[in-house]
Amino acid sequence: MDVLTPKERLLRSLKKEKVDRHPVICPGGMMNAALVEIMQHTGHTLPEAHHVDSLMRELAYDVYDNTGFENFGIPFCMTVEAEALGSPIDFGSLSCEPKIKVEAYKSVKDVEFKPRGVMEKSSRVAAVVQSLHYLSEKYPDVPAIGSLTGPLSTSASIVDPMTFLKQLRREKEAAHKVLDYVTGHLIDYAQLMVDNGATVISIADPTATGEILGPKMFKEYAVYYINKLVDAIHAMGVPVIVHICGEMAMVKPQIAELHGDAISVDAFVNLKQMKEEYNTLTTMGNLSTYLLEFSDPDTIYKQSKVLLRNNIDIISPACGLSTSTALKNIQAFTTAIKEE
Amino acid sequence: MATKEELTHKLAQAIVDMEVDEAEAVAKAITDAGWFSMDLLEKGIAAGMGQASQYYEDGEYFIPELLSCADAAEAATDVFRPYMQGQAPEPKGCVVIGAICGDTHDIGKNIVALVIQAAGYEVIDLGRDVPAQDFVAAAEREQADVIAIASLMTTSMNHMADVIQLLEKRGIRDRYGVVVGGKPISASFAREIGADRYAASAGAAVRIIDEWMQAKKQMQVAE
Numbered sequence: 096m097d098v099l100t101p102k103e104r105l106l107r108s109l110k111k112e113k114v115d116r117h118p119v120i121c122p123g124g125m126m127n128a129a130l131v132e133i134m135q136h137t138g139h140t141l142p143e144a145h146h147v148d149s150l151m152r153e154l155a156y157d158v159y160d161n162t163g164f165e166n167f168g169i170p171f172c173m174t175v176e177a178e179a180l181g182s183p184i185d186f187g188s189l190s191c192e193p194k195i196k197v198e199a200y201k202s203v204k205d206v207e208f209k210p211r212g213v214m215e216k217s218s219r220v221a222a223v224v225q226s227l228h229y230l231s232e233k234y235p236d237v238p239a240i241g242s243l244t245g246p247l248s249t250s251a252s253i254v255d256p257m258t259f260l261k262q263l264r265r266e267k268e269a270a271h272k273v274l275d276y277v278t279g280h281l282i283d284y285a286q287l288m289v290d291n292g293a294t295v296i297s298i299a300d301p302t303a304t305g306e307i308l309g310p311k312m313f314k315e316y317a318v319y320y321i322n323k324l325v326d327a328i329h330a331m332g333v334p335v336i337v338h339i340c341g342e343m344a345m346v347k348p349q350i351a352e353l354h355g356d357a358i359s360v361d362a363f364v365n366l367k368q369m370k371e372e373y374n375t376l377t378t379m380g381n382l383s384t385y386l387l388e389f390s391d392p393d394t395i396y397k398q399s400k401v402l403l404r405n406n407i408d409i410i411s412p413a414c415g416l417s418t419s420t421a422l423k424n425i426q427a428f429t430t431a432i433k434e435e
Numbered sequence: 436m437a438t439k440e441e442l443t444h445k446l447a448q449a450i451v452d453m454e455v456d457e458a459e460a461v462a463k464a465i466t467d468a469g470w471f472s473m474d475l476l477e478k479g480i481a482a483g484m485g486q487a488s489q490y491y492e493d494g495e496y497f498i499p500e501l502l503s504c505a506d507a508a509e510a511a512t513d514v515f516r517p518y519m520q521g522q523a524p525e526p527k528g529c530v531v532i533g534a535i536c537g538d539t540h541d542i543g544k545n546i547v548a549l550v551i552q553a554a555g556y557e558v559i560d561l562g563r564d565v566p567a568q569d570f571v572a573a574a575e576r577e578q579a580d581v582i583a584i585a586s587l588m589t590t591s592m593n594h595m596a597d598v599i600q601l602l603e604k605r606g607i608r609d610r611y612g613v614v615v616g617g618k619p620i621s622a623s624f625a626r627e628i629g630a631d632r633y634a635a636s637a638g639a640a641v642r643i644i645d646e647w648m649q650a651k652k653q654m655q656v657a658e
Contacts, residue, residue, distance in 0.1 A: 194564065257502060262497040264453070309497030341618070345494065360509060385619055415588060423508055 101165035102294055104109035107244070108409050109295065109334040109356040111377055117403060119410040121358075122297035122336060123160075123168025124242025126415055129154055131190045131420045133161045145172060145193060146219060152226035159237065161422060164428030166238045166295075167230045170223050173244040173299070176251035179217035180280060181207060190418045199239055200254045203262045203269040208276050214284040216406075224291040233294025240336075241288035245300020246278045246320035247308075256302070263312055278320045282327040285395035289331045296328050297336040298355070303344030304339065313346045317338040318353060325354040336379060340414065341371075351376065362386075362413035367405040381413035382428060388417045391399075392427035399431035439470045441481045446511055450483025451490070453503035458483075458579035471518040477555075480508050480515075484553035491550070493637040498546060505549050526557035528580040528648045531573045534559030534617075535594045537588045543617060544585035550637035551583070551644060567597035572615045574611055581644050581650065585632075586617040595620075596628035603629075610646040614640060 098115040099107065105118045121128040134140045137157045144150040155167045172193040174184045181199035185217050200206045223241070232237040244252070246416060250273050251259045262270045285296050303317035336383045337355030343364050350358060351373045360366060360377035366378045404408050410432045416425075439446070442465050449458040462479075465471060487504035490496040496504070532548050534541040541563035552558040559577050561569055574582050582602075586592040595615055602608040615625050616634040625633035631647070632639035 256542055259507065260499045260542070261502045264503055274566075302542075307498045309494075309500070312497065312499060383623075417588075417593075419593070 102238040105238045116435040119429050120166040121164040122240045123300035124282045127171040128158045129171045148222040148225040150303045152229045162425045175219045176244045180253045193253050198255045203273045228291040240295045241293035243298045245298045247303035248300045249276045251302045274320050285328050299338040301340040304341035306341045314349045322354045377408045379409040395427045398418045398433045437568045447483035451486045452509045455507045458507035459510040462511035488550045520530035527555040529557045530581045531559045531579040532583040533565035534563040536566045554641045568596045571601050581612040583614045599629045
């Protein structure tokens, strides 16, 4: 039987304290679990729920209630930050996530530095923080996770990504200036989330992978700015999950330098081995989203048990879920973990 | 003074070294000396990009480096362009490439496009978030040999099958090699949706397309 509330369990896991069983969560943002099946059933639908706080919080509750994930995860996309910093957004559809229509700037040298405070003026930031406020007040036992798009991904969402990646090498000074600027606004956004009840902040930075950047630039840019953001959130008194996409072999030592309270990874990373190599690391992951979409409840149930046997600290999907994943597959996953 | 061979080598090296200004200067030195010839595109530019692609595949270069090499190659090509006078090297084949509908990411696809182009193919890049019908329309219009479809998200990968179904519906499936790739994609998924091949990396995509072109030529000879 559960002794701890979901919030206590997650917070204790993040502190590496003893828990009654493993938590199973899905933090929102890049790891959005608003499945089409749930939305069709409840009528709280995307893309509308990206904008309206009353809908956003209802949908976050629907996801919590139906999937069995032990948290609220908000928002449901990775475009809130870039929109506030000037990029126009295509909000997608019920099944298709929002995307950047076109990046606001062609080059890191073109970026207009908006003054601090633009985050709180954004209507979508407002929807996110109001939802967090409502949910954290009404359901104090459930952790409300505020999801942030990381510094590299947000920068590559306001500057043309191909140019941006080149400029990390050729225009170092200007690139650092943009990353510093973006990180400052992300800190402001995190502060708003924390002030409004976020239990945990989760950062996903899919552009910041070892595969894209290589170890040197991963350290120079990804580790540096993610840590700057994490340190600022720690100063607000809130733990941080950092999700790193892709293959990690190349950047393993740099991963250990991240200040996040838990490191969440992709499906093909061997978390068991990583735990053995870096025993101070709190691991999170990593049930394949491919398995979740294309497999059956039985197989998913069995694979979920493998994560428990490997003693992964916090159990979650490995990456962004497909919104067409069947609800019964997700339920098989969360049930397997909760039965422990 | 440097010989033409030395300058050609220097051009390739400037591309490998990501030296945009140097690549442009060497290309200018070549044209100033009146040494431009079409084989420079192969021996200088393609050779440099080939080496860069190899470094990328070996994990010595990453995406920022590879993109910078491509910029250097582009700078040299710009110097040569007026001298080409309408002659263009015969491409090895034509590849239509794009990231499938719903996909917001296309960094990986851009790299694959770059490496395929560096290997001597004409590449028609449809960009990101491309609907299935656009792949088919572009392949027909360009009389392409290969359709390469990228997906970086589990959310969008199912749309890859739409391209193949559309080709079948039009009765033109046999005309094109269909190669799929991207992080969530696997060889078994490629088989499942009826694609010809799965490419795990940019280098693999080139090898697969080379094989496909080879087989196509042999079939044409047999006919």
